[in-house]
Amino acid sequence: MRFINRVPNRGVRLLLAMLPLVLLLVIYAAGSAARLSENPDDKLLPSFAQMVDAMRHMAFEQDERTGDYLMLSDTLASLQRLGLGLGLAALVGLCLGVAAGAFPLLGAPLSPLLAVVSVIPPLAILPILFIAFGLDELSKVMLIAIGVAPLLARDLEQRAKEIPQEVMVKAQTLGANSWTIVLRVVLPPLFSRLLVSLRLMLGAAWLFLISAEAISATAGLGYRIFLLRRYMAMDVILPYVVWITLLAWLSDAALKHLNRWWFPWSEGAKA
Template sequence: MKRLINLTPSKSTRWLLGILPFALIILIYIVASDARLAENATDKLLPSFGQMGETLNSYVLEPSKRTGEYLFWTDTYSSLKRLLLGIVIAAVFGFTFGLLTGAIPTFHAPVSPLLTVISLVPPMALLPILFIVFGLDELSKVALIVIGVAPCIARDIQRSTLEIPQEQIIKAQTLGASSLQVLLRVYIPQLMPRLISSIRLTLGSGWLFLIAAEAIASTDGLGYRIFLVRRYLSMDVILPYVAWITLLAFIIDWLLLKTSQKCFRWHHQGAH
């Protein structure tokens, strides 16, 4: 008799088990929505899928009477632009500082303590300061994402840099490699897949900072729309937008994973 810990489901079984929780959530929602709407047809808390579809259709396929824009796609474009710009800048800064503080002791001594302190500052507490310094335009929203994400990436890359065996560094120097060549030939190739993993892990925080900034000061974006319609209890807008944000986050995460697997196959060998 096999122990539970040794049972490995087949590929098709894993797919079924993965879909099962989502199917249960949808089923529970349908039952609860039908029960509430049966008691009160105007109930807004749990709209039916039909109601959400009708409302979403007006956002996706019909231009706004006030602006002439397709609100759903305008919000999506604005949010993705801010998020991706913020994540890219955060990745560049985080990777650079993580690499230098992990590989160069003279850089580690003065910068590493500062990096640790900055990573402990709640980014949301800095939001009013960012609005005062940068104004209410795009820069403050992107800056919040960078400030919130970059220190986490930097500390993760720093830790990964320190984990690289010193034997590799000594061998490279024995062969005549300069400090720059060691960084370029030894450290960076091994840290690139770790950078993608760090970005994947911090994407959730990036979305959180983006939506918070859009909710406070913006005229478009997914976060802006959610907080705009909440005053009307428009769950038929909020729930589809939340589902769309989740889907976008999943797609970005999946693309990053596939990119890492394609470009750094050696890093994923033996992974399940």
């Protein structure tokens, strides 16, 4: 059997998925042990025990100044900003995508505009957002929305244009007006594609969130990481990075299962 045709079973697939993670942990443990043996006060590669102790303090002990559980408050603050930003981006992206993809008269001005706006680096306009919306929550939410919405809109526009023209003609032949065609023909496949596009944009959304929190915030995962870097507190920074990765992975899995639950036909089409 050719190598390209070899398909691992479920157990082998799980083993292969865990192998890179195990190798990284072993390499890190070896490097940490080597550095700490030379200098017990080394902060660059803390041991797993040091990180567990630091996270116990961050997650399960109240802060003496605020009385909050810092990891919980940081997580809730970041997730709230991320959820609002992605929700706004999804709404705007869906509306613009439908308008540009389903209505040629609207697509003529919107399509070039989206093409230009989508290539503007969102972090380059972050100072403008701070000036326009202040240093509070709105500027952070708007950064995520502005960074994600144009790309969502372009993707959904393309998906709308891929709907067979024969389907549109049949709907009109049966008496459907423009809004009925949008609701019954255009939107169903676009809703499924929207969830897929959101999954693809999660990494960028987290990047925008962490960047905004690093510059101006009083709570949040990005704020905490950039606050503690001054003290080289890698025993907190590294677990926070792992926690952000886990949250992003859980968000991706939630969107995947939501798409499978709401639109099972999309998975069937792939199969």
